[in-house]
Amino acid sequence: MAIQKGKSTLILDNQPSIVASASVVGKKEGEGPCSKNFDMIIDDGYFGETTWEKAESKLQKTAVNLALKKNNLTPNDIDILFAGDLLNQCIGSVYGMRDFKIPFVGLYGACSTMAESLIMASLFIEGGFAKRTCAVTSSHFCSAERQFRFPLEYGCQRTPTAQWTATASGCAILEKHQENKPFVKAVTIGTVADYGINDVNNMGAAMMPAANDTILTFFKDTGHSPEDFDKIVTGDLSAVGSELLIESLKKEGLDISEQHRDCGLMLYDRNTQNVDAGGSGCGCSASVLCSTLLKELYEKQTKNILFIATGALMSPTSLQQGETIPGIAHLLHISI
Amino acid sequence: MAIQKGKSTLILDNQPSIVASASVVGKKEGEGPCSKNFDMIIDDGYFGETTWEKAESKLQKTAVNLALKKNNLTPNDIDILFAGDLLNQCIGSVYGMRDFKIPFVGLYGACSTMAESLIMASLFIEGGFAKRTCAVTSSHFCSAERQFRFPLEYGCQRTPTAQWTATASGCAILEKHQENKPFVKAVTIGTVADYGINDVNNMGAAMMPAANDTILTFFKDTGHSPEDFDKIVTGDLSAVGSELLIESLKKEGLDISEQHRDCGLMLYDRNTQNVDAGGSGCGCSASVLCSTLLKELYEKQTKNILFIATGALMSPTSLQQGETIPGIAHLLHISI
Numbered sequence: 129m130a131i132q133k134g135k136s137t138l139i140l141d142n143q144p145s146i147v148a149s150a151s152v153v154g155k156k157e158g159e160g161p162c163s164k165n166f167d168m169i170i171d172d173g174y175f176g177e178t179t180w181e182k183a184e185s186k187l188q189k190t191a192v193n194l195a196l197k198k199n200n201l202t203p204n205d206i207d208i209l210f211a212g213d214l215l216n217q218c219i220g221s222v223y224g225m226r227d228f229k230i231p232f233v234g235l236y237g238a239c240s241t242m243a244e245s246l247i248m249a250s251l252f253i254e255g256g257f258a259k260r261t262c263a264v265t266s267s268h269f270c271s272a273e274r275q276f277r278f279p280l281e282y283g284c285q286r287t288p289t290a291q292w293t294a295t296a297s298g299c300a301i302l303e304k305h306q307e308n309k310p311f312v313k314a315v316t317i318g319t320v321a322d323y324g325i326n327d328v329n330n331m332g333a334a335m336m337p338a339a340n341d342t343i344l345t346f347f348k349d350t351g352h353s354p355e356d357f358d359k360i361v362t363g364d365l366s367a368v369g370s371e372l373l374i375e376s377l378k379k380e381g382l383d384i385s386e387q388h389r390d391c392g393l394m395l396y397d398r399n400t401q402n403v404d405a406g407g408s409g410c411g412c413s414a415s416v417l418c419s420t421l422l423k424e425l426y427e428k429q430t431k432n433i434l435f436i437a438t439g440a441l442m443s444p445t446s447l448q449q450g451e452t453i454p455g456i457a458h459l460l461h462i463s464i
Numbered sequence: 465m466a467i468q469k470g471k472s473t474l475i476l477d478n479q480p481s482i483v484a485s486a487s488v489v490g491k492k493e494g495e496g497p498c499s500k501n502f503d504m505i506i507d508d509g510y511f512g513e514t515t516w517e518k519a520e521s522k523l524q525k526t527a528v529n530l531a532l533k534k535n536n537l538t539p540n541d542i543d544i545l546f547a548g549d550l551l552n553q554c555i556g557s558v559y560g561m562r563d564f565k566i567p568f569v570g571l572y573g574a575c576s577t578m579a580e581s582l583i584m585a586s587l588f589i590e591g592g593f594a595k596r597t598c599a600v601t602s603s604h605f606c607s608a609e610r611q612f613r614f615p616l617e618y619g620c621q622r623t624p625t626a627q628w629t630a631t632a633s634g635c636a637i638l639e640k641h642q643e644n645k646p647f648v649k650a651v652t653i654g655t656v657a658d659y660g661i662n663d664v665n666n667m668g669a670a671m672m673p674a675a676n677d678t679i680l681t682f683f684k685d686t687g688h689s690p691e692d693f694d695k696i697v698t699g700d701l702s703a704v705g706s707e708l709l710i711e712s713l714k715k716e717g718l719d720i721s722e723q724h725r726d727c728g729l730m731l732y733d734r735n736t737q738n739v740d741a742g743g744s745g746c747g748c749s750a751s752v753l754c755s756t757l758l759k760e761l762y763e764k765q766t767k768n769i770l771f772i773a774t775g776a777l778m779s780p781t782s783l784q785q786g787e788t789i790p791g792i793a794h795l796l797h798i799s800i
Contacts, residue, residue, distance in 0.1 A: 129591075129592045130591065130592055130593055132543070132592070132593065132594065132595070135543045135544070135567055135594075136543065136544060136567035138593055178785075179785050181781060181782065181785060182785065207468070207471045207472065208471070208472060208653060212570075212572060214553075215779065215781070216552040216553070216779045216780070216781060217550075217552070217572065217574065217777065217778065217779035217782075218572045218777075219777075219778070219779045219781065219782045219787075222656060222777040222778075222782075222790055223782065223787060223790070225656055226656045226658055226790050228656075229655050229656075230655060231471055231472035231653040231654065231655050232653070232654065232655055232656050232792060233571070233573075233580065233584075233653060234548075234571060234572040234573050234580070234777070234792070235569070235570060235571055235572060236548060236553065236554045236570040236571060236572040237569075237570050238553065244569065244570070248569075248584075251587075251588075251591065251593060252587075254591065254593075255465075255466065255587065255590065255591030255592075255593065256465045256466055256468070256591075257466055257468065257474055257587060257590075257591065258468065258471075259468070317544060317567040317568070317569060318567065318568065319565050319566060319567050319568055320558060320561060320562045320564075320565075320568050322562055441553065441554075441555075441558040441570070442553065442555070442558075443551065443552045443553035443555045444552070445517060445551070445552060445555065446517065446553075446555045446558075446559065449514075449515050449517060449518065451555075451559060454558055454559070454562050456568060456570070
């Protein structure tokens with residue numbers, strides 16, 4: 129049985145394995161540093177559909193189908209699927225998953241959704257609630273920009289602290305522990321953290337406090353030190369938030385500067401790809417995890433990583449009403 | 465350990481108890497048939513706030529505080545909280561729960577959220593993942609109407625099939641099994657069902673197929689018959705959806721007409737309260753469960769009920785893009 133450390137850190141006894149994963153990304157993401165690790169790179173933002181929202185649903189559907197195919201599975205082999213995305217009422221997931229007829233748990237964790245869904249998918253295996261689970265999420269630059277900021281046609285100038293919403297989806301399939309497959313060793317469920325940031329063009333700073341809190345909680349609850357990990361990967365604080373996080377944790381006596389990476393900085397080459405502070409969106413950490421990070425584990429280039437996906441939980445309405453931006457971060461210790 | 469029947473029905477071995485619940489509702493809901501069972505009835509739709517969205521957050525916060533108070537608990541006594549609502553990016557929950565500093569799992573299941581959150585809260589106790597969990601959701605007539613349909617000021621005429629979004633919140637707190645407290649005996653997680661309905665003013669019909677599928681799955685997986693239950697309560701199919709559901713299940717050889725109730729029909733008096741087909745919104749089934757239905761169990765007026773909350777998973781954007789309305793329904797068998 130899982131051992132509860134503190135309130136929200138769970139050390140998993142059965143250590144469910146991630147038996148397959150898949151990633152599908154857009155053209156720009158396909159030209160970045162993770163390029164060779166993606167399963168599919170699409171040329172056209174519409175992905176053969178008539179709207180960006182429908183394209184985003186297709187990204188998720190394709191990611192699930194690709195992950196299933198790797199293990200010769202069909203949708204009928206999955207007991208429960210956990211999914212969510214950034215779109216109002218999570219329509220990326222709902223319409224993407226509709227045809228599969230898999231029992232469905234909808235999540236909302238903004239850009240933390242890959243970690244949130246992976247935690248749920250792990251715990252359902254851990255608790256004996258399911259034999260095979262699936263975690264999936266997505267984002268799309270065009271559907272997100274027009275929903276959260278400005279219509280693309282407006283040609284709005286971006287600030288240097290702005291992040292680029294990834295057009296991408298990632299999917300992971302979990303089963304009971306298996307030899308030579310990455311497995312989930314521990315999880316920490318985050319709390320909502322709000323340090324009063326209200327700049328929608330500086331999400332990294334808004335999400336940093338949540339990452340800070342969750343990482344501190346994990347290290348306090350488990351007694352681990354940063355040296356126990358090959359990589360401590362946040363997603364997606366990008367340049368501004370990452371720097372703030374390292375500083376903030378140092379003040380708390382925790383130095384992760386050696387091990388720290390960020391999915392928002394891994395997905396794009398900031399020098400050549402014009403993404404300002406880096407990447408963001410549910411699909412950013414999802415596609416980096418489900419390609420590069422899991423590949424490194426499969427190949428035993430890394431043996432222990434922390435994956436901490438961060439989400440900014442505001443809406444355009446809440447900002448118009450003068451609210452600040454609360455963040456959340458969920459953490460998984462993935463090992464092989 | 466929980467026993468998995470079929471894919472998505474779980475018979476709970478530890479049978480977590482609902483140790484406290486609370487409900488907060490608006491003026492109209494407070495004048496309905498469940499009136500005497502609510503913990504708080506608010507007179508003003510703004511609930512002392514400046515916007516309806518902030519009022520909705522306060523509904524959730526108040527429901528949690530009232531439920532905590534009943535058992536002399538503080539937020540610090542809760543290990544994990546599951547919450548969601550209808551608003552874009554679930555801001556009702558995020559801002560409502562922000563100050564509690566409780567580990568937070570955001571859900572999106574539209575009007576099925578009370579069942580979805582209660583299932584998760586139960587399973588976290590069942591699996592030994594937490595000692596005390598909380599499930600909460602809300603809706604607000606004014607925030608929902610302007611987001612999904614028309615600005616209230618427009619004075620749009622309602623159709624007879626339309627449902628009235630409840631201004632309400634319900635919260636339940638769960639712990640390990642306790643004598644003389646209602647407990648969760650089994651759950652069925654639903655699949656997304658879409659039978660091609662695209663009329664946003666006929667949500668009952670859109671959600672009916674999901675309720676139909678989940679109820680059939682539960683009875684098939686468990687071998688129960690409707691006579692095993694005092695009440696089989698859907699939320700919120702209201703008048704149109706309820707009639708369709710009874711008919712549809714009869715065709716499948718399952719007659720629940722004796723036991724069937726619907727939260728959308730229990731919350732209001734349709735003859736006098738001008739709610740057309742009945743109530744809806746996450747807060748509708750949440751407030752009926754967390755007041756009347758749990759009270760009847762506590763007082764042993766009922767001993768076994770099925771609670772099946774239904775959600776319509778579309779967004780205004782998906783409908784504008786010509787999509788139909790997918791539904792989902794999650795089920796709990798609650799006993800005492």
